[in-house]
Amino acid sequence: MDFFERVDLADLRLFTTIVRRQSFKSAAIELGMTPSAASHAIRRLESRLGAKLLNRTSRAVAPTDLGVELASRLAEGFDVIGAALHSLKAPGAARFGELRVNAFADAAHLLIAPALPEFARQCPEVRITVVVEDRPIDIVAEGYDAGFRYGHTVPEDMVALALTGPQRWVVAASPAYLQERGTPNAIDDLAQHTCLQLLLGDNAAFRWELSDGDETVRLRVPGSITINDTATTIAVAKAGLGLAYLLEARIANEIRKGTLKVVLSDHASAGEPFHVYYDSRRHGHPALRSLVNIIRQQNGLTRLFDERSAVAHL
Numbered sequence: 001m002d003f004f005e006r007v008d009l010a011d012l013r014l015f016t017t018i019v020r021r022q023s024f025k026s027a028a029i030e031l032g033m034t035p036s037a038a039s040h041a042i043r044r045l046e047s048r049l050g051a052k053l054l055n056r057t058s059r060a061v062a063p064t065d066l067g068v069e070l071a072s073r074l075a076e077g078f079d080v081i082g083a084a085l086h087s088l089k090a091p092g093a094a095r096f097g098e099l100r101v102n103a104f105a106d107a108a109h110l111l112i113a114p115a116l117p118e119f120a121r122q123c124p125e126v127r128i129t130v131v132v133e134d135r136p137i138d139i140v141a142e143g144y145d146a147g148f149r150y151g152h153t154v155p156e157d158m159v160a161l162a163l164t165g166p167q168r169w170v171v172a173a174s175p176a177y178l179q180e181r182g183t184p185n186a187i188d189d190l191a192q193h194t195c196l197q198l199l200l201g202d203n204a205a206f207r208w209e210l211s212d213g214d215e216t217v218r219l220r221v222p223g224s225i226t227i228n229d230t231a232t233t234i235a236v237a238k239a240g241l242g243l244a245y246l247l248e249a250r251i252a253n254e255i256r257k258g259t260l261k262v263v264l265s266d267h268a269s270a271g272e273p274f275h276v277y278y279d280s281r282r283h284g285h286p287a288l289r290s291l292v293n294i295i296r297q298q299n300g301l302t303r304l305f306d307e308r309s310a311v312a313h314l
Helices: 011-022 024-031 037-051 065-087 104-120 175-181 187-192 231-238 246-255 286-299
Strands: 054-056 059-061 098-103 127-132 146-150 158-162 166-172 198-199 206-212 215-219 245-248 261-263 270-271 275-281
Touching: 011 024, 011 037, 011 054, 011 065, 024 037, 024 175, 059 065, 065 215, 098 104, 098 286, 104 127, 104 146, 104 206, 104 231, 104 246, 104 286, 166 246, 175 261, 187 206, 187 215, 206 270, 215 286, 231 245, 245 246, 246 261
Parallel strands: 098 127, 098 146
Antiparallel strands: 054 059, 146 275, 158 275, 166 245, 166 261, 166 270, 206 215
């Protein structure tokens, strides 16, 4: 039997996943197998190659020098395989496997959730995992195919594609709060109001950013309630506990229903568009291209990828 026929492609995929995640357990969970099965597969692979690929201790897993070289070459090979499969015209051939994405809450709510019904129709065989969190992460190290963030927060070494136009940040409050405390008419009026404080994903306090002519004013606002979650902030604002600084698109339903009203609209701040990003050293996952096209079309933008060639028209 030819040497390469004796090497299971699944074992090679497992090996690259272990190197990426630096954990047998995490790799096994990602690939839907037990840690013991993963360990057995790697022993089988090392036996067939006649070489040690991983150094294993009770606390860590690290590739040997040979393992580093093999993992790098395999990553390139799997990218070529993925691109080849995507170029096929056979129905469903381009959309395979599992797609794992990480998104902060507003992107998940505004972009991914509305796109999932059409995505499920176009890619019924793809298992998609959406992890929602606002902390900054390394999507490659943590095993994600892509991340969804604002443009200015995307790491420089990533491929970033816009999914929407610029966003608008506004100050809003419930009718009950405005009736009791009055409506602020100028930025300086905020000093006399109760404002809901924002806590970013990295636990840093956020200064409200408001437009003042051609300048952006960043200010600390008074208030004793600090929240790091948009849904909770909206609920607390609707309950009349203070003014809130929010993405206007995120409270479109509340504005339409009248449960929240925008104030200081002339001082609304322009924000970065939502972006999807992925490792610049790898081809995008075929199903990710479909998801990107769906989201862009739902947000009034043109498609980026041709379904057959997967060429981005940027």
